Amino acid sequence: xxxxxxxxxxxxxxxxxxxxxxxxxxxxxxxxxxxxxxxxxxxxxxxxxxxxxxxxxxxxxxxxxxxxxxxxxxxxxxxxxxxxxxxxxxxxxxxxxxxxxxxxxxxxxxxxxxxxxxxxxx
Numbered sequence: 212x213x214x215x216x217x218x219x220x221x222x223x224x225x226x227x228x229x230x231x232x233x234x235x236x237x238x239x240x241x242x243x244x245x246x247x248x249x250x251x252x253x254x255x256x257x258x259x260x261x262x263x264x265x266x267x268x269x270x271x272x273x274x275x276x277x278x279x280x281x282x283x284x285x286x287x288x289x290x291x292x293x294x295x296x297x298x299x300x301x302x303x304x305x306x307x308x309x310x311x312x313x314x315x316x317x318x319x320x321x322x323x324x325x326x327x328x329x330x331x332x333x
Contacts, residue, residue, distance in 0.1 A: 216257040218248035245269035
């Protein structure tokens, strides 16, 4: 089963991601902050990380740097999951070693699931 680490502090977003991905046989592991996100990434070695850029303890950019510094996560796609405007999100992706981004809020579950799948194939 494909494992996705969701690092997100908003419970409604977590519930919606789980609802969107569970029927597609993705296992969603959740962390509500940066420190637990790093710990779970190293413990679970997920196939993909969905990273909120606005976390309560450290910002997503800092966590992306920590994740990229871990050799065991070198090939793991990190996808910024953000409500930030398109240009800002694109700059963050380029600056912090993310593989792309998915905009919040999730409007169409099917489109969101397709975006996630596209990052798993690349």
